[in-house]
Amino acid sequence: MQAIPHNRNTTSREMGMVILALLPGLVALSWIFGPGVWLHIAIMVPAALLAESAILLLRGRSPFTALKDLSALLTALLLAAALPPLLPWWMAVLGVLFAIILAKQLYGGLGQNPFNPAMVGYVILLISFPLEMTRWLPPTGLDGTTLSMGQSLQIILGNSDLLTLDALTSATPLDTMRTQISQGHTIQEGLLQLDSGLLAGAGWEWINLAFLAGGLLLLLRGTISWQIPLSMILALTLTALLFNIIDPAQFNTPLYHLLSGGIMLGAFFIATDPVTASTTPLGRIWFGAGIGVLVYIIRTWGGYPDAVAFSVLLMNMFAPLIDYFTQPSIYGAVKQKPSARSKQP
Amino acid sequence: MSRPLQTFHGGIHPEQQKGQTRAVPLQPYPHPGGELVIPLNQGIGSANRAVVAVGDTVRAGQRLSECFTPLSVPIHAPYDGTVTAIERRPLTHPSGISCLSVVIVPDDDTSPPAPTTDLPASTSSASLDALLATLSTETLIERIRMGGIIGLGGAGFPTATKIRKGEAQNIETLIINGMECEPYITCDDRLMQDHSDEIIRGIEVLNQLLKPTEILLGIEDNKPEAIAAMQRAATASSARIEVVSCPTCYPSGGEKQLIQILTGKEVPSGGFPHQLAILCQNVATVYAIYHAIEERPLTQRSVTISGDGVAQPGNFHVAIGTPIRPLLESCGLTDQPVSVTVGGPMMGFPLKNLESSITKTVNCLIVNKSATSPSQNSPLNCIRCAACSDACPVSLLPQQLYWATQARNFDEAQSLHLFDCIECGCCSYVCPSYLPLVDYYRHAKGTVRNQQREQVKADHARNRHEFRDARLQREKEEKAKKLAAKKAALKAKKANESRAQHESSAVEADKKATIQAAIDRAKARKAAL
Ligand code: SF4
Ligand code: SF4
Numbered sequence: 001m002q003a004i005p006h007n008r009n010t011t012s013r014e015m016g017m018v019i020l021a022l023l024p025g026l027v028a029l030s031w032i033f034g035p036g037v038w039l040h041i042a043i044m045v046p047a048a049l050l051a052e053s054a055i056l057l058l059r060g061r062s063p064f065t066a067l068k069d070l071s072a073l074l075t076a077l078l079l080a081a082a083l084p085p086l087l088p089w090w091m092a093v094l095g096v097l098f099a100i101i102l103a104k105q106l107y108g109g110l111g112q113n114p115f116n117p118a119m120v121g122y123v124i125l126l127i128s129f130p131l132e133m134t135r136w137l138p139p140t141g142l143d144g145t146t147l148s149m150g151q152s153l154q155i156i157l158g159n160s161d162l163l164t165l166d167a168l169t170s171a172t173p174l175d176t177m178r179t180q181i182s183q184g185h186t187i188q189e190g191l192l193q194l195d196s197g198l199l200a201g202a203g204w205e206w207i208n209l210a211f212l213a214g215g216l217l218l219l220l221r222g223t224i225s226w227q228i229p230l231s232m233i234l235a236l237t238l239t240a241l242l243f244n245i246i247d248p249a250q251f252n253t254p255l256y257h258l259l260s261g262g263i264m265l266g267a268f269f270i271a272t273d274p275v276t277a278s279t280t281p282l283g284r285i286w287f288g289a290g291i292g293v294l295v296y297i298i299r300t301w302g303g304y305p306d307a308v309a310f311s312v313l314l315m316n317m318f319a320p321l322i323d324y325f326t327q328p329s330i331y332g333a334v335k336q337k338p339s340a341r342s343k344q345p
Numbered sequence: 346m347s348r349p350l351q352t353f354h355g356g357i358h359p360e361q362q363k364g365q366t367r368a369v370p371l372q373p374y375p376h377p378g379g380e381l382v383i384p385l386n387q388g389i390g391s392a393n394r395a396v397v398a399v400g401d402t403v404r405a406g407q408r409l410s411e412c413f414t415p416l417s418v419p420i421h422a423p424y425d426g427t428v429t430a431i432e433r434r435p436l437t438h439p440s441g442i443s444c445l446s447v448v449i450v451p452d453d454d455t456s457p458p459a460p461t462t463d464l465p466a467s468t469s470s471a472s473l474d475a476l477l478a479t480l481s482t483e484t485l486i487e488r489i490r491m492g493g494i495i496g497l498g499g500a501g502f503p504t505a506t507k508i509r510k511g512e513a514q515n516i517e518t519l520i521i522n523g524m525e526c527e528p529y530i531t532c533d534d535r536l537m538q539d540h541s542d543e544i545i546r547g548i549e550v551l552n553q554l555l556k557p558t559e560i561l562l563g564i565e566d567n568k569p570e571a572i573a574a575m576q577r578a579a580t581a582s583s584a585r586i587e588v589v590s591c592p593t594c595y596p597s598g599g600e601k602q603l604i605q606i607l608t609g610k611e612v613p614s615g616g617f618p619h620q621l622a623i624l625c626q627n628v629a630t631v632y633a634i635y636h637a638i639e640e641r642p643l644t645q646r647s648v649t650i651s652g653d654g655v656a657q658p659g660n661f662h663v664a665i666g667t668p669i670r671p672l673l674e675s676c677g678l679t680d681q682p683v684s685v686t687v688g689g690p691m692m693g694f695p696l697k698n699l700e701s702s703i704t705k706t707v708n709c710l711i712v713n714k715s716a717t718s719p720s721q722n723s724p725l726n727c728i729r730c731a732a733c734s735d736a737c738p739v740s741l742l743p744q745q746l747y748w749a750t751q752a753r754n755f756d757e758a759q760s761l762h763l764f765d766c767i768e769c770g771c772c773s774y775v776c777p778s779y780l781p782l783v784d785y786y787r788h789a790k791g792t793v794r795n796q797q798r799e800q801v802k803a804d805h806a807r808n809r810h811e812f813r814d815a816r817l818q819r820e821k822e823e824k825a826k827k828l829a830a831k832k833a834a835l836k837a838k839k840a841n842e843s844r845a846q847h848e849s850s851a852v853e854a855d856k857k858a859t860i861q862a863a864i865d866r867a868k869a870r871k872a873a874l
Contacts, residue, residue, distance in 0.1 A: 004773045004783065005359045005528065005690050009732075011725050011777040069725050069778075111726035111778075225731075274730040279744060323745070330762050331354070331601060331739040332611040 015070035017223045018269065021214035022077055025265060028210035029081060032203040033136065036085030036152045041077060043089050044096045048076035051097050055105040071110045075099050078118035081265055082309070083125075084136050086155045091129055095121040115316045116276045119309040126304065205259040215268025227284035228277060228291075229267040233258065235292025243300070257296065266291070266308035276316045283319070283326035290315045348561075348589050351609040353602045355736040356594040357771045359691065361567065362528040365658045366651045371535045373645075374661040374672065376424065376451060382434045382702040383420050383666035384444040385410055389501050393417055395447055401428045406642055408491070409447050418493045418503050423644035423664035424451035437669070437687055437704050441697030449666070473546050476638055477553045482512070485554060485638060492637025493705070497646055498522060498598075498627030499688060501706045504634065507626075510619050511555055517622040519557040520607060521548060521631055523564040523571065524591065524598030527689025530709040532647040533628050535660045537564070537571035540632055541578035545586065547631035550638050552584040555624060560586045561607050562628075567593040595691065596769040600625045602738055614765050629708070646705060650676050654683040654712030663703050670699040673712060686711040691770040725778040733772035733782060739765050743772035743782050750789040755796070758789050766790075 029037045052072040053063035066072075076096050083092055099121030107113040126133045218224045236257055243251035257263070262270075271277060271291050278287040291311045298307030386392040393410035397403060403422040410419045430448040435441065477485070490505035521544075525533040537544060548560060562579070564572050572590050579586040591597055591606055601612050603625065610621050618625055626634075633643050644665055651658040656677025663672060669685070670678075685696040688709055696710070733743035741762055749758040763786060772782040 004770045004781070006773070006779065007357070007359075007775055009775065009777050010779070011728055011730075014728075014730065014777050065723060065725065069728075071728075109726060111728050225735075274728050277729075279729050279731040279734065280742065323742075327742060328734075328740045330614065330741055330765055331605070332614040332616070332765065334613050334615070 011069050011071075014223055015074050017221060018218060019070065019074055019077060021218045021223075022081065022211075022269060024214045025207060025211035025269075026077070026081060028207045029085070032207060033085040034152050035149045036087075036156060037080055037083075039089075039149075039152055039156050040080040040083055040085070040087070040092045044076040044080050044092050045073060047093045048072045048096045048100050051100040052105065055101060056109075059105075059109075061109075066109065069110055071104075072100055075104070075117045075121075078265075078269060079121050081269075082118065082122050082262055084133060086135065086152065087125075087129075087132055088158050089156050090158075091125060091132060092156075095125045097121075098124045111275055113275060114319075116270060116273050116312050119270060119312050119316075122309045123313060126309070204261065208259045208264040211264035211268060215264060218268060218272075224268065224272040225281075225284065227281060228272050228288035231285045231288030232267045232271055232292040232295075233263075233288075235289040236263065236296055237292075239293050239296040243296075251300065257299070261299075262308040263295070266295075266312060270308065271312055271315075276312075276319060278319045278322045278326070280323055280326040280328060282328070283322040286322050286326065287315050287319060290318065348587065348607070350589070350591060350606055352592075352594075353597070353605045353738045354740045355734075355738045355771060356596065356602075357736055357774050358593070359528050359595055359774060362651070362690075363531050363534070363567070366529075366649050366660055367531040367534055367568075369531075369535070369659040371532070371539045371647055371660045371662060374663045374667065374675070376664060376667065378451070378453075379671065380429070380668065381423060381426070381449045381451065381664060381666035382446045382668060383409065383422075383449065384434070384436050384446045384702070384704060385420065386436070386444045387420065387495065387501065387665075387704045387706065389416055389495075389503075392445060393419060395431050395445075397428050397431075397447065399428055399431055402426070403428060403449060406640075406644060408642070415506050416503055418490055418495055418505070419642075420447070420665070421493055421642040421644050422447075422449055423666060424449070426451035435698040435701040437696065437698075437701040437707055439694040439697075446666075446702075473549065473635065473638065477550065480638075482554060485550065486512075488640065489634055489637050492633070492640070492642040494630065494633050494637050494643050495705055496627060497629040497633060497705060497708065499692070499706055499708060504626070504630055507624065508551070508554055510617070511624040514619040514622060516555040516619065516624045517558045518608060518624075519548075519551055519555055519560045520603060520623060520625045521560070521562040521586075521628060522598060522600070522603055522625055523562055523568075523575065523628045524603060525568070526565055526593070526595045526598035527691055527693075527709075528595075529651045529711050530649050530689050531651075532649040532660045532708055534568045534571050535649075536629055536632060536647050537568070538574045541574040542581075543635050544575070544628050544632050545578045545582045545584075547633070547635035548586055549582060549584050550634050551624075551626065551631065557624075560584060562586055562588045563591050563597075563603050563607055564588065565593045565597060566590045596738055596767070596771065599738065599767055599769060601767065614762070643705060646703070646708070648703060648707060649709040650712070651709065652683075652686075652712040654679050654681070654685075654714050665703060665705055667703045669696065669701060669703065669710065672703070673699070673710065676712075678712065679714060682715045683712050684715045686713070691774070692768060724780045727776075727778055727780060730777060732775045732777060736771040736775045738769060738771060739767060741766060743786075747780060747782055747785055750785040753792075755789060755793050758786075759793065763789055763793070 026037055026041075049067060049072055052067060056063040056066050076099075079096055079099055080092070083095065099117040103115055103117035103120035104110065104113045215224075215229060219226055219229070237254040240252065240254035240257045244253050267288075271288060278284045291308075294311035294314055295307045298304060298310055302310070304310065385395060393412045395410050397407075397409050403409065403426060405422060405424050407422045408419050409422055412419055426449045428447060429450050431445065432448070433443040434446040434448070436444040436446075438444075480488075486505050486508055489508065490503065494504040496502045496504060496507070523533055523537055525531070548562070552560060562575055564575065566572070572588060576588045579588055589607060596602055597606060600618065604618060604621070604623055605611055608621075608623065610623070612618050613620060629647060633646070637643065645662050646665065647660060648663045649658075649660050650673065655673060656679070658676060661672075673685070685699065686693045687696050687707055688694065690711060693709070693711070727744055727747060729744055731744060734741065737743055739762070746758055746761050746763060746766070749755075749761055750763070755763075766783075766786045768783055768787055770783045773780070773784075776782055
C-alpha cells in the first residue's frame with residue numbers, strides 16, 4: 001500500500017482547535033453565572049473519558065486510539081456549556097453518560113452516530129428533570145455578586161436545600177419572556193420583568209458574543225466551514241424579522257433572538273459537528289437554515305424555552321436525506337436534457 | 346500567456362520535493378554491463394510474441410517482437426548485443442507479477458542507447474520537414490506504432506491508436522501536457538529544458554497528422570525555466586504553439602483537469618477527450634514521436650531518481666529494460682533498507698522487486714530510507730468532516746464512497762460515481778483521520794471489474810452451454826432423422842428385395858409350371874401314343 005503524503009492535519013488537532021475556541025464562551029459563562037460550569041467540567045470530563053474507555057474495552061478496542069481523537073472530551077465540554085450552572089452533579093454525570101454511551105458508542109463510536117451526542121444528553125436531561133434544567137442563576141456577574149466557588153460547589157454537590165436554591169435562581173430571560181407573553185403581556189412588559197440586558201436577556205448577550213468570537217476563530221482557521229453557521233443565523237434573523245414586522249408587540253426582534261440562549265454556541269460549535277451534520281456544501285446550507293427556522297418555531301410556539309438542542313436533533317435526522325438530494329454535480333456529469341428525457345417512454 | 350484559465354474543483358498543494366533533482370540536467374545513463382530485461386508486455390495491450398530466438402545477435406533499435414492487437418506495440422533492442430534468454434522475469438508492476446521478457450546482454454563496447462540528441466538519424470538523414478512532406482499519414486502513424494510509442498506520462502495507451510481515433514474525430518485542440526504536477530518528478534521539466542527543440546518537432550508531427558485549430562502546451566508555473574525554453578523553441582516553429590503557464594495545483598496534470606483548466610470543457614463521464622475534439626499528449630511522448638518518425642524507436646526514456654535513499658539523485662535517459670538495482674546503485678543507493686516508489690508519491694506504487702527493470706511507463710523512482718519514512722498514522726474513524734469532498738477534483742463525495750466501499754456495497758459505490766474517481770489521492774492527502782481512502786477505491790474498482798469479467802465469462806459460458814445444448818439437440822434430431830431415413834431406406838430395400846424375391850419365385854414357379862406343363866404334356870402325349 002502506497003503511503004500517500006499527507007497535509008498532517010489530524011482529527012485530534014481539529015477537535016483540539018474546537019476545544020480551544022470554546023474557551024472564551026466558557027469564561028464568559030463563569031463570569032456571568034459563577035464557577036458552576038468549571039465544576040461541571042471537572043466532573044463531566046473524567047466521567048466522559050471513563051465511559052468511553054469502558055465501552056471501548058467492552059468492544060475489544062484499544063481505548064487509547066479513540067481517546068486520542070479528543071471527541072469525548074469535546075462532547076463533555078459542549079454539554080457542560082449548555083447546562084444550567086447549578087445543576088446537581090449526578091444529573092450532569094448522567095447527561096454525559098447518556099451522551100457518550102447511548103448517543104455515541106452504542107451506534108458504533110465516533111463517526112457512526114446520527115445524533116449529536118451532547119444534544120442527546122441535554123434533551124434527555126431536559127425531559128427528565130425539567131425543573132432543574134430550566135433553573136438558572138440571575139446574571140449576578142454583572143453586579144459583582146457571583147456565587148463563590150464554595151457556594152457553587154455546595155449547591156452542585158446537593159448540600160443546600162431547595163429553598164435557598166429557589167431564592168437564588170431564576171428562570172432564563174427566554175423563559176420569563178415566554179411566560180409573560182403567554183399570559184397576555186407584550187414584549188415591552190416582558191422586558192420590564194427582566195434585568196434587561198443591553199440587547200437581549202441580561203448577561204446572555206456577552207456569553208453569545210464570546211461564543212461568536214470563538215466561532216469566528218474556527219471559521220478563520222478553516223476548522224469549520226461557513227455554510228452552517230451563516231445559514232442558521234440568517235434563517236433565524238429573517239424569520240424573526242418577518243414576524244417582528246407583522247406584530248412587534250407579540251414577536252421579539254431578530255437581535256434579541258440571536259443573542260439569547262444558546263444560539264452562538266449552537267451555530268458555531270454544535271450544529272457544525274461534522275459527524276451529524278450534512279456534508280455537501282449545498283446540504284450544509286439547508287441544514288443550517290432548517291435549524292434556524294426550527295429554533296424560532298420552537299421558541300415561539302413550542303413547549304420549551306430554548307430550542308437549539310431540539311432543532312439540531314431534528315435536523316440531524318434529515319441530514320442523510322439532505323445529503324442525498326444535494327450531491328454536487330461531478331466533473332463531466334452527463335447532463336440529460338429535459339427534452340431528451342421526456343421523449344423517453 | 347494571457348489566455349483565460351479555468352480552475353477545477355478542489356485540488357491540493359503537497360510539498361513539491363522537486364529541488365533535489367530539478368537542477369540536474371538529463372544525462373544518458375551508461376549501461377554498466379550485465380543483462381537488460383525487456384518485458385514483452387508493456388503498456389495496456391496484450392503480450393507480444395518474440396521474433397528473436399535465444400542466441401541471436403541483435404542490433405540497437407532492432408524490433409524484438411510482433412504484436413497482434415491494435416492496443417499493443419512492439420519492443421526494441423536498446424543496444425547491440427546477444428539474446429541470452431526469453432523467459433519470465435519480475436515485472437515493474439503494482440502486483441509484482443512476472444512477465445515473459447527478452448533478456449539481452451549488450452556487447453562490451455556498448456554504443457550509447459539510441460536515440461540521444463547527438464546521435465544522427467540512424468537510417469534516414471532527411472530532415473523532419475522532408476519526411477513530413479513526403480510520407481503519407483498512414484506511413485507516419487505506422488512509424489509511431491512500429492516505433493513502440495505508448496503514452497509515457499504513465500497511462501501507457503498506444504499513441505498511434507490515440508492518433509487514429511483523434512484523426513477520425515477532427516481534433517480541434519491539441520493539448521500537450523507539460524504540467525508534471527506530482528511531487529518529486531522533474532524529468533519532464535528537464536526534458537523541456539534540455540530537449541525543447543525535439544519536443545517542438547514532435548508537436549509538428551502531430552500538427553501535420555491532426556491539423557488542429559489550436560495547439561496548447563500547458564506547464565505549471567513552478568517551472569519557469571521550462572516555460573521559457575519551450576516559448577523560445579515554439580516561436581521558431583512553423584506550427585502555432587501557445588505555451589500556457591498554469592497555476593501549480595495538484596492534480597492539474599491529470600488529463601481531464603488539464604482540459605478543464607485550458608478549455609473550460611469537461612470530458613463527459615465515461616467518455617474520452619476526442620468527443621470534445623481534444624487530444625492530449627504528454628511532452629515525453631511527443632519527444633518520442635519525433636524520434637520514431639526518424640525511425641529511432643522507443644528504446645529509452647527519461648527517468649527521475651530521487652528521494653533521501655540515494656546520494657546522487659538526478660534525471661537520466663535510461664534504456665528500457667535496465668534493471669533497477671544497478672541503476673539505483675550508480676546513484677548512490679544507501680546501504681540501509683529502502684522503500685522504492687515507482688511514479689510519483691501520490692499515484693505511484695511501491696516497488697515489489699528491485700530486480701525488475703525500467704519499462705516504458707516508469708517515469709520516476711523515489712527511494713526513501715524505510716527507517717525515516719513517516720510511519721503511517723493509524724487511521725481513526727471518519728468524522729464526516731468533508732475535507733475529502735472539498736479536495737476532490739472530480740467533486741465526488743469520498744466519505745460516502747468510503748462507507749460504501751468499506752461495506753462492500755459496490756452498487757452503491759457505483760451510483761456514487763466510483764468509476765469517475767481518477768485515483769489522484771487528494772482525499773487521502775487531506776483526511777484528518779488518515780484513512781487510506783484511495784486504496785479503498787482502487788480495490789473496489791478492481792473487485793467490480795473482476796466481477797464484471799466473471800459475469801461476462803459466465804454469460805459466455807452460459808451462451809456456450811446453450812449453444813452446445815442446441816447443437817446436441819440438433820445433432821440428435823439430425824441423427825434420428827438420418828436413422829429414420831436409413832431405416833426407411835432399409836425397409837424399402839427389403840421390400841424391394843422381398844418383392845424381387847417374390848417376383849423371381851413367381852418366375853420360377855412359372856418356369857416350374859411351364860416345365861411341369863411340358864412334362865405333363867409329354868406324359869400325356871406318351872400316354873396317348
Ligand atoms: S476527510 Fe476523512 S474523516 Fe473527513 S469526511 Fe473524508 S473520509 Fe471522513
Ligand atoms: S482519489 Fe478519487 S475520490 Fe479521492 S480525490 Fe481523487 S478523484 Fe476524488
